[in-house]
Amino acid sequence: MNFNVKNDTFLRALLRQPTEYTPLWMMRQAGRYLPEYRATRAKAGSFMGLCTSPSYATEVTLQPLDRFPLDAAILFSDILTVPDAMGLGLYFAEGEGPKFQRPLRDEAAILALREADVDKDLRYVTDAVSEIRKALDGRVPLIGFSGSPFTLSCYMVEGGGSDDYAKVKTLMYNDPKLMHHILEVTTRSVINYLNAQIEAGAQAVMVFDSWGGVLSHAAFHEFSLAYTRRIIDGLIKEKDGVRIPSIVFTKGGGLWIEGIADTGCDAVGLDWTMDIGIARQKVGDRVALQGNIDPAVLFASPDAIRTEVGRVLSSYGFGSGHVFNLGHGISQHVNPEHAAALVEAVHELSRKYH
Amino acid sequence: MNFNVKNDTFLRALLRQPTEYTPLWMMRQAGRYLPEYRATRAKAGSFMGLCTSPSYATEVTLQPLDRFPLDAAILFSDILTVPDAMGLGLYFAEGEGPKFQRPLRDEAAILALREADVDKDLRYVTDAVSEIRKALDGRVPLIGFSGSPFTLSCYMVEGGGSDDYAKVKTLMYNDPKLMHHILEVTTRSVINYLNAQIEAGAQAVMVFDSWGGVLSHAAFHEFSLAYTRRIIDGLIKEKDGVRIPSIVFTKGGGLWIEGIADTGCDAVGLDWTMDIGIARQKVGDRVALQGNIDPAVLFASPDAIRTEVGRVLSSYGFGSGHVFNLGHGISQHVNPEHAAALVEAVHELSRKYH
Numbered sequence: 001m002n003f004n005v006k007n008d009t010f011l012r013a014l015l016r017q018p019t020e021y022t023p024l025w026m027m028r029q030a031g032r033y034l035p036e037y038r039a040t041r042a043k044a045g046s047f048m049g050l051c052t053s054p055s056y057a058t059e060v061t062l063q064p065l066d067r068f069p070l071d072a073a074i075l076f077s078d079i080l081t082v083p084d085a086m087g088l089g090l091y092f093a094e095g096e097g098p099k100f101q102r103p104l105r106d107e108a109a110i111l112a113l114r115e116a117d118v119d120k121d122l123r124y125v126t127d128a129v130s131e132i133r134k135a136l137d138g139r140v141p142l143i144g145f146s147g148s149p150f151t152l153s154c155y156m157v158e159g160g161g162s163d164d165y166a167k168v169k170t171l172m173y174n175d176p177k178l179m180h181h182i183l184e185v186t187t188r189s190v191i192n193y194l195n196a197q198i199e200a201g202a203q204a205v206m207v208f209d210s211w212g213g214v215l216s217h218a219a220f221h222e223f224s225l226a227y228t229r230r231i232i233d234g235l236i237k238e239k240d241g242v243r244i245p246s247i248v249f250t251k252g253g254g255l256w257i258e259g260i261a262d263t264g265c266d267a268v269g270l271d272w273t274m275d276i277g278i279a280r281q282k283v284g285d286r287v288a289l290q291g292n293i294d295p296a297v298l299f300a301s302p303d304a305i306r307t308e309v310g311r312v313l314s315s316y317g318f319g320s321g322h323v324f325n326l327g328h329g330i331s332q333h334v335n336p337e338h339a340a341a342l343v344e345a346v347h348e349l350s351r352k353y354h
Numbered sequence: 355m356n357f358n359v360k361n362d363t364f365l366r367a368l369l370r371q372p373t374e375y376t377p378l379w380m381m382r383q384a385g386r387y388l389p390e391y392r393a394t395r396a397k398a399g400s401f402m403g404l405c406t407s408p409s410y411a412t413e414v415t416l417q418p419l420d421r422f423p424l425d426a427a428i429l430f431s432d433i434l435t436v437p438d439a440m441g442l443g444l445y446f447a448e449g450e451g452p453k454f455q456r457p458l459r460d461e462a463a464i465l466a467l468r469e470a471d472v473d474k475d476l477r478y479v480t481d482a483v484s485e486i487r488k489a490l491d492g493r494v495p496l497i498g499f500s501g502s503p504f505t506l507s508c509y510m511v512e513g514g515g516s517d518d519y520a521k522v523k524t525l526m527y528n529d530p531k532l533m534h535h536i537l538e539v540t541t542r543s544v545i546n547y548l549n550a551q552i553e554a555g556a557q558a559v560m561v562f563d564s565w566g567g568v569l570s571h572a573a574f575h576e577f578s579l580a581y582t583r584r585i586i587d588g589l590i591k592e593k594d595g596v597r598i599p600s601i602v603f604t605k606g607g608g609l610w611i612e613g614i615a616d617t618g619c620d621a622v623g624l625d626w627t628m629d630i631g632i633a634r635q636k637v638g639d640r641v642a643l644q645g646n647i648d649p650a651v652l653f654a655s656p657d658a659i660r661t662e663v664g665r666v667l668s669s670y671g672f673g674s675g676h677v678f679n680l681g682h683g684i685s686q687h688v689n690p691e692h693a694a695a696l697v698e699a700v701h702e703l704s705r706k707y708h
Contacts, residue, residue, distance in 0.1 A: 164650065164685060164687075165650060166650060166653050166685070166687065169648070169650035169651075169653060169654070170650070170653040170654050173650070173651055173653070173654035173655075173658040173659075173662065174654045174655050174658050213627065214627075215627070215648075216626045216627060216629075216647075216648045216681075217627065217628060217629035217632070218629070218665060219648070220627075252606070252627065254608075254609045255608045255609060255627060255628055272570045273567065273568075273569070273570060273571065273574075273606065273609060274571060274609055275570075275571035275572070278571070293570075294523070294569075294570045294573070296518060296519060296520060296523035296524070296527070297523075297527055299520050299523060299524040299527070300523070300524050300527035300528045301527075301528050304527040304528050305527075307527075308527065311572060327570075331518060331520070333518075333520065
């Protein structure tokens, strides 16, 4: 298959086709650990200033690729753009992380929730996708993404980040119907959002279920996985004759990997707690795997990084179907030279497995 | 077997002997959600004031038993008593949680680490155990406990709580030998500490590996589980002809349940993410299981609590070997009447499974 891209290693690995080495990218690769990112952010004035400007979003999306020979780019954006477009009023309180002006705190607010008008209110995202594709000029594929309905609903009910998820879990246990209503409206918004990114040029898409891992087994299946499956079902699978692979990442989801693989996605993202060789035994005949080095390894020396890269590669073993990544986003405190050591080690040490 | 206790349901369940109902206790059952606890803490002046006074520790240990018909008491103490006795200087900064005056920040400090002198520096704990046993007067068994060497080492290197475990993981990846030295000295201290609690009257012991779940598969086995196994090996197994069962709880350890069950412990504690029926299929012929309702269920209504209790009991199924518990400590924001609803539901709904 021709993917219309110079380096198609990432897309081939997602579809478990042969590659010469294991491709990699890093979650949150465009981020605060890079001085050039901090400089652009200072120009933009704020985090959302970066997200809402297609030209700034393009600039920061490309920064890590100019530094490291990464095998994929990922749209620079935030998962909370969707609830913002659903009318909740996203803002960033100084030093406090994201918050909503109008969190979902009662039945009336929940029943009044409206689907995002993607063409109108998320146009800045699809414009960024188009501009990034132009700027990439076919170097590597561009990944689009969204938060999962459950993860977005957590933020929408809590009104921001949370330690104990008390508000959303109280709603979920006391009034599962209302919780399902939020998830339903959010799911339709997410499907439209991801398909709009694909139409604008995203060559693969990823669903981040960052908070699915805080649920019990039964609640995960009912309130998170069921909606992830709906999203995968609703995605555009092919554009201009080219497959658009999908990746599902549930942080803390190792126990549920079979169910995640059964959603119909092409690849499952793993955090660093599960052995990737065991994961491959469980689902490697059905999906590719993306991951999964402990992101804290990047605090250690280049020698230690190389050792741990070797461990992950050897655990996955021979053959295609592996996209190397961190098990979670890169920390702002990482030295960029350590990220360079990781990229080099993956490219060098992986050749013998292909 | 005669356990010298009026209600031996908890001990029998840990040893997978028949019981009439499923026994339960709640992690952190003596705590801030109880107004009587807050009153005693105010008298004591501080959290450590409670821990270091055998009479206050006895008072708060018994408070939840006077309110709810729980099937076990657990020593009121803190896992950081051990590193404190190892010379690190525990203190509580206002509103910041526990900290150490002398965290392990360089090789010299690590090599100078000394084993805890349990008889001398942790005498206040064993005195509390004796006094609690007297006050319990055989009502229910008393559980002693310790943090796992890995969890304690995290605190000792980080100097307090942590979001990213950057310091301890940097040490672990850069200099595994030094990390093993800390774990070795801590393990010897923990074995002595738990055995001293048993000698003083603890009728079961539990190891809290609260932070083992932040490790990769390989690191968990090397830096956490290997030392847990050493502890189980080193425990007094029987006192005055009565078995002293042991429980190992690793938060986020569902992926590693087979290895945990193989440490030789009598029971494995589960957080709320793993289905307890699946856990039973994997290891239920070797160990009892303790857990595992989502502690956030207690924020919901008594009706919702009852539904979720029914779900956990039915997932475990028929027969002995289940100690009901929360999947993590009870939140300070829980209404005590909701805890009462949980206890009632467990006792009532579990009878049909025995």
